[in-house]
Amino acid sequence: MITAQQLHKAFKTRTGTVKAVDGVDFVAEDGRITGLLGPNGAGKTTTMRMLYTLMRPDSGSVRVDGIDAAEDPAAVRRILGVLPDARGIYKRLTARENIAYFGELHGLSRARIAERVAALSARLDMDDILDRRAEGFSQGQRTKTAIARALVHDPRNVILDEPTNGLDVMTTRAMREFLFSLRDEGRCVVFSSHIMQEVAALCDHIIIIAKGQVMAAGSPDELRERFGEANLEDAFVRAIGSQEGLLA
Numbered sequence: 599m600i601t602a603q604q605l606h607k608a609f610k611t612r613t614g615t616v617k618a619v620d621g622v623d624f625v626a627e628d629g630r631i632t633g634l635l636g637p638n639g640a641g642k643t644t645t646m647r648m649l650y651t652l653m654r655p656d657s658g659s660v661r662v663d664g665i666d667a668a669e670d671p672a673a674v675r676r677i678l679g680v681l682p683d684a685r686g687i688y689k690r691l692t693a694r695e696n697i698a699y700f701g702e703l704h705g706l707s708r709a710r711i712a713e714r715v716a717a718l719s720a721r722l723d724m725d726d727i728l729d730r731r732a733e734g735f736s737q738g739q740r741t742k743t744a745i746a747r748a749l750v751h752d753p754r755n756v757i758l759d760e761p762t763n764g765l766d767v768m769t770t771r772a773m774r775e776f777l778f779s780l781r782d783e784g785r786c787v788v789f790s791s792h793i794m795q796e797v798a799a800l801c802d803h804i805i806i807i808a809k810g811q812v813m814a815a816g817s818p819d820e821l822r823e824r825f826g827e828a829n830l831e832d833a834f835v836r837a838i839g840s841q842e843g844l845l846a
């Protein structure tokens with residue numbers, strides 16, 4: 599379970615201060631897919647970076663399975679799998695080596711790494727690329743490799759920044775099934791997207807973010823009901839204000 603409490607993060611730029619995240623609160627439960635939905639620049643990536651300990655909040659706190667991310671970031675990283683916005687896989691290594699390297703960083707034994715690589719490769723349908731160098735991989739192949747790497751230590755909590763970005767329809771469908779399977783195993787899955795249909799198809803719980811703030815949160819049905827809109831897209835537009843919603 600991941601809890602964000604009153605997260606704030608501002609950046610100083612040449613023209614002033616940008617409040618990227620301005621008081622974000624939410625709980626992402628186990629066995630549930632929680633989606634952060636918001637237009638470009640809403641603060642999703644900054645929020646995610648604070649969740650996975652890459653960035654320290656100016657104020658507020660993050661807890662993962664009860665562990666405070668500021669107090670014990672290493673312990674949090676052990677129970678977290680992360681697909682960052684920059685996938686950052688090593689081009690000179692094969693997919694297998696990319697995954698195994700992260701396994702070593704997590705202190706897994708060789709036997710355990712081999713077992714995890716085999717299991718993840720089967721689940722992500724990547725046996726055919728496992729021993730190819732990542733150089734030249736398609737976007738989908740890179741994403742699969744990065745996801746397998748994120749999950750090598752079998753984490754209870756999984757954070758994915760725009761996991762279906764740039765994937766074709768078939769790969770997107772396969773990715774959805776994969777995320778459902780992580781949820782059905784009881785994991786806490788958090789992902790971000792600016793694509794309404796994506797969030798509607800995947801999430802049990804949606805957190806709508808705009809201008810660094812939570813505008814609304816609930817299940818897809820709850821949001822539809824609250825805003826009195828037949829479909830989620832209209833609810834989204836209502837929640838964040840029509841102009842920005844239309845730009846999302």
Ligand SMILES: Nc1ncnc2c1ncn2[C@@H]1O[C@H](COP(=O)(O)OP(=O)(O)OP(=O)(O)O)[C@@H](O)[C@H]1O
Pocket residue numbers: 609610611616617618636637638639640641642643644645792
């Ligand atoms: N390192 C930084 N320095 C200055 N400003 C930043 C920095 N990182 C983010 N921002 C600003 O903070 C705001 C929120 O950005 P963030 O990347 O979190 O949004 P996002 O919701 O992930 O957007 P997108 O969907 O476009 O990726 C934006 O105005 C962005 O320009």
